Amino acid sequence: MEVNPLNIFFVKSDSKGDRLLFRYPYTTETKNESTQKKCGRHNPYAINCTEDLLQNPQSQTSNIFKDQLSGFTDEMLSTLFAVKAELCNRKFELKVNDVRFVGHPTLLPYRTNKDDTAAMILINIVFALRASASHSIVKCYYDLSKRLGKALRHEEKRCSYLTEEMKIMLAAHDEVSSLDSEINSGENDEEDDNLRNSVSSTTFNMENGDDGPKSAFHLILQRSSLARSMKSVFEQLSSTGIVQVRLNKLVLLSFCLPHKAHQIHNRGLIIEPETIDKCLQKLRPYHGLLLLVNPNDLLGCIPLDSSPSLLRLIKLYSPLKSLQTLAIETDLSLTQVFQLTGHLVYWAKATIIYPLCEGNVYVVAPGANIHIHSPLVEEFAKEFPGLCLLQMLSEFSLPAPLWYAARGAHSGRLPRAVTWLLRRRLLLQLHTYVQFNSPHWHRAPHAPQDGKEYYCEKHDIYNQSCSVSYSSLDRMQLHVPNPVDHKDGSNHFADSDDEYPTMNNLNQTDFSHTKPIVIDSDHSKLDKFNELDSANHSFDDGVDVVDGIIANGINGCEYDDVEKKKIQGNSVDSGISNNITGTTNGVETNEINGHNDVTNGVDIIEDKPKCLPTRLSDLSLKDTENVLNTSSDDDRFESDQDISPRLKINGVKKNGVSLNLKLQSEMSFQQPTVWLVPAHCEAACEASPQLAEESLLHAFTEDERAALAALPAAILTDDLLLLAQLHKKGYFRGEQHLEEIMFMENVSRSRLIQLLDKFKDVLITFETEDPAVAMLYPYQ
């Protein structure tokens, strides 16, 4: 277990020199001589040749003996940890053989006995780890050491807590050493050095029996609250990985070592904070939360001063709800819900799933422990009497939707059983992805030809940074700054989400500055164009569809309404309020213009260093290009073409707009990873089918159209249109699963499956797991 700490040390260094004040655990077993000889690997048959005699004695290669630190004396450690002043307040990392010491030396003013002169003292709380521990583990321990140092500095400043505690510790050390010297002086005259060494180690009191003096550290542990705090830090780290300690009964120190904490629920599962970050980057509104602990227990263990939004989230939590639903129900912004989710995942209280619903297809996870004697079998039997874990898992051996599995006798308990299995990461959900089988497979001409590299590194990064990459491919040909455009939907959403009344202070203060202007411009936009925002259209309906079967469709609507009212009341422009004010007959051009300032805003947000004029000239160039080939590409249609007309028309307003944008950019401090998909197709389709049909078909290349024309299904314009729209949005590039398409585009599952069936000659489907969810699995 390389995650566990080997030892914790507390070292001070001041004008009186350095001293190891406390360490835990302090009972070190003395290494037997015999074992040490064994380590040297001496072959009894080997001849001691002269060369060997010349060779130097075997050096010590390990400092770990029976999971405990060995071979270091306290004095040695204290000199090592008492660093020079130049190295203070930064990371201290020292590796000796197979032990790594990590700490954060903290320099703090310290009240000496003479009251007035505030001398500086250095304290260093050092953790000893196995050298094989990964860097991210070391980083976490470093962080903990730093926090302990900060807490102590605070307490020292407030009530000289540290001074008092150190006095106790030093007194204990002195007491024991004086006792010790008394005892020893009677017996034999040992060397002073040896004496000092043996003082703090415990071995000697075994000789003296129980009634003899205890070791200094034992005394300290009895007398000093700081020592007890450190002990509990060590013990909590070794047991759960979650530290909750109150220093001096006041400063609460909460710390989580995710590598360890996730093992409480899943043995052998090591989740690094970096993995969690990556997972959060990929989080989408349709993902759901699955608590690993009982919500009531969780509410109980949350500190009193925690965020009320977290409590609300936990109270309203259900594995059937998507994050989007949760956001609406808890009246939080999506970003906040994402952040809270990240928090819960980090603290091993939750994991990420796709919300439970009857259409979900589960299989046994590749890393699942299916040993017949595994403790999980017992646990499962206890939780669900009469059911057998292995039997249950064998039923998931062939992928089938949940409703199919639920037709059995124990259907009533199935949802609960499935959540149980998901919590243990025994089940993994499969999603269906769709790939358009274009005759031209080399449709990414911009890609570098050295494929391997592209595939390994760039591709990965590319995927992470903007996981919706489809339409950007075409745009790259046009040399349009690529990461910008397709995020229009996202930023629009994020912004509008932030305009919700929230608990976030920072947000609110920010907002109060910007409010008048934003609303003004947005209103004018609404009045003028009577915009329909289809993105938001799919937003509310998506909730119903996704949770449709099990979740409460009615509730969702209700909440939507509440939300709408609230927003109207606040007269904040948000996506949903658009939906109300906007009538459905929005002419396409209007709609496009409606989006104008958002897209533009995104541009500016992304390209801040670039000045506006150059961007504009850029755009007008593209505009002419677009006019030539009438809107063959949807995204250009939305993002580029429409910017310039608006700017031309509203030339006067330019300043106002840009001001607005600037403000928006200031507000958009949140992660721009949410809602990457522009979702306007439904509305566009309804608005003007004629126009749409023609332009949409341009999304396909010549060959693709020829292939399509050969299909009998292509006769039905409805289907063809839907296909074209989805294709244009890039849903057929194997990036998004059916559930995501349903959620984003507000298409029902049956319609989608029908479509896939009709066009199965040009569409390839494959089933695999959602990478964002699979990341948190113990997987290969």
Place this chain on the structure above:
Amino acid sequence: MDLNAKYYEGCGQEGPIRCIFLCEFHPTAGPKITCQVPDNYISKDIFDTVSHYIIPKVQLQRCTLTVTLLGSKILGFPVRIDNKKYARNAFYFNLCFVCDAWARTVHLEPLVKKLTEYLLSMELETEWLSKQSTSGEAKALNVLMRQVMQDINSRRMCTLTVGTTTTHLTVVRVNSDPAPVKDHQVPVFLYSRHSFVADQWDLTTNQILPYIDGFNHVSKIAALTDVEISLVRACVQNLVYYGVVTLVPIFQYCAVYSATPKLRQLTRCPGLQRQCVEFCARSSRQLPKVSDLFRMYAGMTYGSTVRDLCRRMRPQELAINERKLVLFGVLEGLIRRVYKYPITLQNDDASSTLSENSQSPARLYTGLVCLDELCCQGGISQPQLEEQLERDSNVVYIVK
């Protein structure tokens, strides 16, 4: 900026040696750098702050010490020679390598140790080192250190000759031990066999090398080469450690594979597509289409065996070699094998039936061994085994 993004602390990559210095405990001046390559990489100030980690107390002598501070990592192996002839009855020295703080340095530790041992033996024999340091300039030492740094950074190996003694230094990658090799696993080369220098390896390895073709499993290789199977396992494990081969599941028409999220990369990475097309072709004259390859991979899912897939898609007509297709997919992580595990459910009556028909060894399946392994152990084909298992009503399958 780009560099910072790639090389952060904990990125796990190896970096070059930035500096090598020799430091010693001067009888009057205390710890000091005798010789440094390149000059002044470690300044006097920095050295003073870290000197007590470089010339440490007695107990830490002959320990590999690595200290990370101020953006660099210093790697040393402090040594003390006790002898009356030295000024303080002892000669302390430490040869240190300096790397960037982000770099991984575990692989350099044996190197530092060996180089120190080399210097130590020269000092014991001819007082080479102490003469160098007292001479003031330490030219020979300087040349030696420069050579080590250059050669290790560029070629990862180095041969030093001073006078009549020679020593060889080489960087050996430190990997965690590979898992034990199972009989049913198939070793496959990770890079072209032509670039593989056969005479670096032992005789047994050389004997089995020709049979490592990505399709023969370990026990078959053992049979073909007439080598004891445990030796084959050991050889293959050794090759795995050095990253020459990797292990893939055995190809069977009754095997089930499942696409992974990585599969989508086949649709957009031209390099991968080209590799795939070339690898999976039946003959180099007629190359298969990427879309067909993708269709094949996409068809791999739970519940459909390779045989089903071949019946449906007819890879022969598409110029696809399905064995190679599967191999490529597994190697690139586009697909993964889905194993079938038989498991004996322990009912109360299970024990009684066990004792009754003792002549048919209804063995206990614990869920740790998959069908492949069982087949390989029993030397029977999968359908045969499945037929056997069919008779035992307590056995269920878990597919994962």
